[in-house]
Amino acid sequence: xxxxxxxxxxxxxxxxxxxxxxxxxxxxxxxxxxxxxxxxxxxxxxxxxxxxxxxxxxxxxx
Numbered sequence: 001x002x003x004x005x006x007x008x009x010x011x012x013x014x015x016x017x018x019x020x021x022x023x024x025x026x027x028x029x030x031x032x033x034x035x036x037x038x039x040x041x042x043x044x045x046x047x048x049x050x051x052x053x054x055x056x057x058x059x060x061x062x
Contacts, residue, residue: 005032 012020023034043054 010035 020031020034023029024031027034043051046054
């Protein structure tokens with residue numbers, strides 16, 4: 001099942017890693033789900049102009 005996911009590496013402050021570990025235990029979800037949901041939530045809270053720029057970056061072909 002994991003072959004459908006892209007692997008990435010994050011460097012986190014130690015206290016952020018502790019928070020991530022606590023959230024995964026509390027929610028009973030894997031780190032990839034917790035971090036994925038956090039990124040989506042962060043993007044949704046951007047101001048409108050930044051969300052529009054982000055949308056353009058997401059649809060842009062390099």
